Amino acid sequence: MKDPLHWMPVKYKFPLTIALICLVSIGLSGGVAYYTTRSSLSTQILSNLKLMTQARVQNVSAYLDTLKRRTEDFASDGFIRDATRRIQEGGNSDLQRALNGHLLKNKVSIVEDFFETLVVGKNGFVLASSMPENVGADLSGEDYVREGKKGMYTGRVHGPLLDTGRASLEASAPLTDKETHHFLGVIVNRIDPQSLSQVVRNGYPPEARQMMDLKTEGGTRDWYLVNSNDLLLTATRFLDFETVFLKVKGWVRSLPPADDQQSRASGIRMSYRGKEVLAVSAKVPGTQWAMVSEMETSEVYHPITLVRQRLIVVAIVVGTLTAILLLFPSKFLIGPILRLREAAGQIEKGDLGVSVEIESKDEIGQLAQAFNQMSTRLLARAQEVERYTKDLKDRENEVLYEKNLLIALVQCMSDGVTFIDARGITALHNSAAEQITHIDGYLELANEQNLFFKNGESATDDKDQKNKVGYGEQRTIQIDDHYYEDTYTPVYDDGGEYLGIVIVSRDITERKQIEERQRQQEKMTVIGELSAGIAHELNTPLASIAMFSQMLVEECPKESSFRNHAEVIMRNTQSCKKIIQGLLDYSAKSPAQKSEFDVNTCIKEVVNLCTPLLSLSEVSVGVKIDSKLPLYTGDQEQIRQVFTNLTMNSIQAMQDGGVLKIRTSFNKENEGNAIFIDFTDNGKGVPYDQREKIFEPFFTTKPKGIGTGLGLSLSKKIIEAHGGKLELLNLQYDGGHFRITLPLVSQEESVEA
Structure with a gap:
């Protein structure tokens, strides 16, 4: 195992090690105490938060029950039931206005939290309302209307609805005929959601009211309601209702479920303000809501954080004092070792033969004696190595001179020179060879066709050498529009083992083009001679045709069609003679x-x-x-x-x-x-x-x-x-x-x- 303090001098390593042991001991004991206290404190705070959360859940449940009872009382009103039946039977507008006024004066006004009461008919349309502008609205798709037909129902909190432009919570109950008890419609009370904020704020249990007085203590405790989508329904201690309502997420789902109740969860999470909090949530019975109580961990763990900081200070002070007290005794133990290190440093700088005087007979003295013997032998060996190095340097200079001379000769050649070793790898090439692009492709072809000798082969032990590249052999290769003349020379060592091959490649494209132009000129010369012979053979019949066509022109009347035909023959005969003459002029220009x-x-x-x-x-x-x-x-x-x-x-x-x-x-x-x-x-x-x-x-x-x-x-x-x-x-x-x-x-x- 490598020493983790290998970079530190020995005289500091011993006291520092003791100091580190002290620090680790204090740190372990302090850490155990810190986390034990933290766990106990977390349990106590969670217990208080659970108590506060449950009290608020009960308060909200009681408030919702009150709203349901009020709605049920409204549904038992005889006038409302009778008017609802008569409006649906005859559609009397006066009766409808009377019912609107009754809802406004005798129902909405007596309950502070209600801001509108509606009567919805069997078809889902509003028959009457304390806000007459909403009469006739279609509410058949709303859940509080569908569920209100079955019995008492408290709906979900939602944003602005109808023409009021206000968010609301609805409580609904069925309306039945006083005599036949047949279903007539649904009565709906709309409640201002801000009332929930007041209910949540006043939900302290009596035994914890003084401890939870946030206005006087200025703590970080907070509580609020969230819906099934984790959106806040009530104001919080830090944000008002308009800011958070259905806009801010409470992240209740990030809490793990508790062991005591499936509808309650607790733990550490990030709050809606981005702060780490200790939080408890509990479901409100009969709803999709959850009550959340939380407290920032910075406040929860503040007491033990102070203890931890003081413990760290104590540990640093103890470790520092321990290191200082052990620093002076360590010098007597480490002094001889330091002298050995200084002597080793002198050897490293080239001062061989240095010795260390230590009178001690213990292990350190034996180490010093062995060091002195090693120093003497190193001096003798160094002198011997110096003589060998001088001889090798002289030989290296000779080889380097020959190598540079060879490279200069190869680089100054206009032909490309490439050396391929026995493994088929390009080991050397000059600058002219870099411009030649066919070498790599030719090497693949050569390996496929077994053109080169392999490693270990020689010209004496190969039985079938018809395809092998021989000494000084030349081959011409065409790559696209370029021609290359390659000369191949195999290379062997003194023992006859194949080392590789030297390829000298010369671009002969220009020479090929000159040869091609010469062949073309020869072809044109032959064509010129052939054209002269053809012209001689054709001119005789063309002269006869011209003569007879001229005779026909002279003998035929001007209005005769044969005269026109004869003129065409005579004109085209002259054209043929001109064309033949033009073919001769292609090689020899004529005016x-x-x-x-x-x-x-x-x-x-x-x-x-x-x-x-x-x-x-x-x-x-x-x-x-x-x-x-x-x-x-x-x-x-x-x-x-x-x-x-x-x-x-x-x-x-x-x-x-x-x-x-x-x-x-x-x-x-x-x-x-x-x-x-x-x-x-x-x-x-x-x-x-x-x-x-x-x-x-x-x-x-x-x-x-x-x-x-x-x-x-x-x-x-x-x-x-x-x-x-x-x-x-x-x-x-x-x-x-x-x-x-x-x-x-x-x-x-x-x-x-």
């Missing part, structure tokens, strides 16, 4: 053949050209053109090709039918003198994650076999060659919205171009 033309007319021609495909795909077209659109200077065939590509793109996006809207506009002030052409459809649209790639060559969102991925890329290149923009705008709904912006140039700029 555009600019001329002045009407953009609106060009759009109409494209719509007419695509009409068969639009009808076949069940796509309707709405064209809204700006009639004030100025002429545009540019390559008309290339612009027509862009319009055709966007129209075909919308048709392919609406395979189940839809609506294509084409709109031209011109805003010289806000947009810097430019023409705008908008193509809007309600197809599937372009996913947000693919919007940045939509204009890249060979990229397409269409199913395989539909489109080549060159239309939007070629169209964007044509518009940019004209100094404009081709944009994909965001929509709040599904569909595609492409906008072409063609800036207008002055006449001089057009000629120079």
